[in-house]
Amino acid sequence: MRVLYFHQHFATPAGSAGTRSYEFARALVARGHTVTVVCGAHAQSGLELPFDPTRGWRRGLVDGIDVISLPLPYANRDGVARRTWTFLRFAARSVRLALTLEADLVFATSTPLTAALPGLAAQAARGLPFVFEVRDLWPELPRALGLRNPLLLGGMEVLETAAYRAADAVVGLSPGIVRGIRRKSSPRQRVVMIPNGSDLEVFHPRLRRAGALPGFGPDDFLAGFTGAHGPANGLDALLDVARELRRRGDRRVKLVFIGDGKEKERLAAQAAAEGLDHCRFFPPIPKTELGAVTASLDCGLMVLRDVPAFYDGTSPNKFFDYAAAGIPVVNNYPGWLAGLIADHDAGSVVPPADPVAFADALQALAADPARRARQGAAARRLAETRFARADLAADFVATLEAAAG
Numbered sequence: 001m002r003v004l005y006f007h008q009h010f011a012t013p014a015g016s017a018g019t020r021s022y023e024f025a026r027a028l029v030a031r032g033h034t035v036t037v038v039c040g041a042h043a044q045s046g047l048e049l050p051f052d053p054t055r056g057w058r059r060g061l062v063d064g065i066d067v068i069s070l071p072l073p074y075a076n077r078d079g080v081a082r083r084t085w086t087f088l089r090f091a092a093r094s095v096r097l098a099l100t101l102e103a104d105l106v107f108a109t110s111t112p113l114t115a116a117l118p119g120l121a122a123q124a125a126r127g128l129p130f131v132f133e134v135r136d137l138w139p140e141l142p143r144a145l146g147l148r149n150p151l152l153l154g155g156m157e158v159l160e161t162a163a164y165r166a167a168d169a170v171v172g173l174s175p176g177i178v179r180g181i182r183r184k185s186s187p188r189q190r191v192v193m194i195p196n197g198s199d200l201e202v203f204h205p206r207l208r209r210a211g212a213l214p215g216f217g218p219d220d221f222l223a224g225f226t227g228a229h230g231p232a233n234g235l236d237a238l239l240d241v242a243r244e245l246r247r248r249g250d251r252r253v254k255l256v257f258i259g260d261g262k263e264k265e266r267l268a269a270q271a272a273a274e275g276l277d278h279c280r281f282f283p284p285i286p287k288t289e290l291g292a293v294t295a296s297l298d299c300g301l302m303v304l305r306d307v308p309a310f311y312d313g314t315s316p317n318k319f320f321d322y323a324a325a326g327i328p329v330v331n332n333y334p335g336w337l338a339g340l341i342a343d344h345d346a347g348s349v350v351p352p353a354d355p356v357a358f359a360d361a362l363q364a365l366a367a368d369p370a371r372r373a374r375q376g377a378a379a380r381r382l383a384e385t386r387f388a389r390a391d392l393a394a395d396f397v398a399t400l401e402a403a404a405g
Helices: 020-030 080-098 113-126 140-144 150-166 175-184 236-248 264-273 287-295 317-325 336-343 355-366 369-386 389-403
Strands: 002-006 034-041 057-062 065-073 105-109 130-134 169-172 191-193 221-226 253-258 279-282 299-302 329-331 347-349
Touching: 002 020, 002 080, 002 113, 020 034, 020 065, 020 389, 034 080, 065 080, 080 113, 105 113, 105 389, 113 130, 113 150, 130 150, 130 175, 130 389, 140 150, 150 175, 169 175, 169 389, 175 191, 221 287, 221 317, 221 355, 236 253, 236 264, 236 279, 236 355, 253 264, 253 355, 264 279, 287 317, 299 317, 317 329, 317 369, 329 336, 329 355, 336 347, 347 355, 355 369
Parallel strands: 002 034, 002 105, 034 065, 105 130, 130 169, 169 191, 221 253, 221 299, 253 279, 299 329, 329 347
Antiparallel strands: 057 065
């Protein structure tokens, strides 16, 4: 089977972004299928492809995957207008490729929601099976985050419903996403949940080592956040925790920020201006190195803005990385991941917007090495039994093969 795979933000382990599409494409190749990935360009992709001047794009083989990278730069720091324009340009060029490149099935993954357009076009014009993957519910999340433009929201609503109803199968990454899909799709629609997963070898407790991050003492307790520093992440909550730790005179607990995003510079500047020495900021780290860094943290931080749409409607990569690395997770919002943490004793769940409870949880972990070891081991077992990337990739391949008949 020839699979045409559209993912605007495709990345490899040499980059510092999520590698779900890379891993799933490799699973398709291992199964004997041919995969062509069409993506955009971003600094965290890890792609090094030769430039084709006749086509105006970069193209090459990456571990058996044929990758076409369109010259459409994107960054989380971009404003709404610029990002929207990039999304639309990528969708327009992808539609042309979906109508011309050889394929037996088209797969597209959001975000953005416009990723569905090439799949819809190939299905309508060529009769190709189309599978759509939903990583975030649009327009529900943009609306919850404050978007009020009726034209944009209306357009998203139309496209969302059309994609759900037309696709031969729809993949959701969390329970809330699956419920959202079912509300707007046909009762006969095939909807499957395949969450983000844990790379059990890239992230492993055995990779823990002293000095994985510079600038810390042997007695420091490192609570790390790895991922995007955007408005949706609500990382001001960690500055509030740092203020509370300073008020208590705690010098041991350190809050480690690893990644990039629109809010990164503001957060770092504010922490510096207030003398919040508990906060330490690091640039994005390639996934090939991030495994050792994550395993060397004392706990992982799951932080999001207190938006109910997030509670069951997200599937953050960082949670599955923390779990695979065998470190306890401290989570500050309710939902399905909070339930997993509590049910499996894999860390602590604190109420949103409560820096006192958050600081209490961190200090309790810092004071109890036996608890850290127990909860870290429980997190690793959860990763192995429920979220192993290889098992989820097999589910993904089976979903596409069934859609292709």
